[in-house]
Amino acid sequence: MKLFITTGIYHPDIGGPATYLKNILFKKKFSKIQKYLLTLSDQKKFIMIENKRNLKIIRIKRKLNIFIRGLLIIIYLIKYARNCDKLYSNGLYFETNLYSIIFKKKYIAKIVGDYHWERFKRKNYFTKSIEDFNNSKNIFILFVKIIRKLTFTNCTKIIVPSNYLKKVVNSWNLGNKKIEIIYNSIDVKDFNFNEPKSLLKKINFQKDDKLICTISRLAKHKNITDLLETINYSNNIKHIIIGDGPMRKEIENKILKLKLKKNVFLLGSLDKKRTYSCLKISNFFILYSSYEGFAHVILEAMHFNNVVIATNVGGNKEIVKNNKNGYLINFNDKKKLNEILNKISKSKILSINKEQKKTIETFSNNLLVKKTINSLCIV
Secondary structure (H helix, E strand, O other), X not given: OEEEEEEOOOOOOOOHHHHHHHHHHOOHHHOOOEEEEEEEEOOOOOEEEEEEOOEEEEEEEOOOOHHHHHHHHHHHHHHHHOOOOEEEEOOOHHHHHHHHHHOOOOEEEEOOXXXXXXXXXXXOOOOOOHHHHHHOOOHHHHHHHHHHHHHOOOEEEEEEOOHHHHHHHHOOOOOOOEEEEOOOOOOHHHOOOOOOHHHHHHOOOOOOOEEEEEEOOOOHHHOHHHHHHHXXXXXXXXXXXXXXXXXXXXXXXXXXXXXXXXXXXXXXXXXXXXXXXXXXXXXXXXXXXXXXXXXXXXXXXXXXXOEEEEEOOXXXXXXXXXXXOEEEEOOOOHHHHHHHHHHOOHHHHHHHHHHHHHHHHHOOHHHHHHHHHHHHOOO
């Protein structure tokens, strides 16, 4: 059995698809399958190829001219995918679909968000919600939606990680395609870490301080600047933000404007080991997005007993049960957010931690692998 996978990001990149693929591809049930993975990467060379056990990874430079990059993707699909039994797309959908049409090879897609809406939002072409985008009658947006529909013409099945995303994909009107929900998970065996002593020193962490952690791509819909304005920072509240992205400069300026240099610390992108080290010492985890498909990072924060506070949007509601294993808040509910940070009791924290353990068991990695293998029919 040979499986070819396409994706926009893969380890060591930070992001849901990268975490998901790393979680499943080296599991025992995948060990007998010859796997090929084509991804984009921030390397200097145009092409890099590496072999890891039963996985051949083809990395194509992300910052190439879009037409040259697309041509290289098609060339390497032709070279390696033609002899594969299954084609599984976690990104690069347009190129994957074009290849599948030319060579009459059906494929299965995993969709974890709406790339077109995110791009429009990032460029300030469209400021409203993902639902408003998919219902828009704007001529340019209608054209983009036609392209999106054509992108999945040869796709036989779509896998999504939440009920919310199933509703989103259904709104795309892709025709009579089967949409299957397979929840993402975390692999607790990966949680090896050391206490980040240098970080504690950098933020001047004191014994009685409350430490907030936010892990996020620094994109517009993650609302980091709004979060900074919402929290009432006192001397004993420290806030570390892990991640990078197009909003970084704006966030740095906001920290300076609000005079939060002693409270808020932008750490940039960290590898998993250092990220887990930060979660281990944090008390609270806040995700303040206006949209989430399914956030791996919420499960990771729960594993480390962080009190999770997330906006009441998208797939967050399928992980966080309000006032049980965490808190769901409405965007810009300043009063509720600060009340949780300042008034939560130790007994409530213990109660939340107990419920978090049950939640993590529900999103089992073994179940993810089993369902994915069954869905791809590679048993």
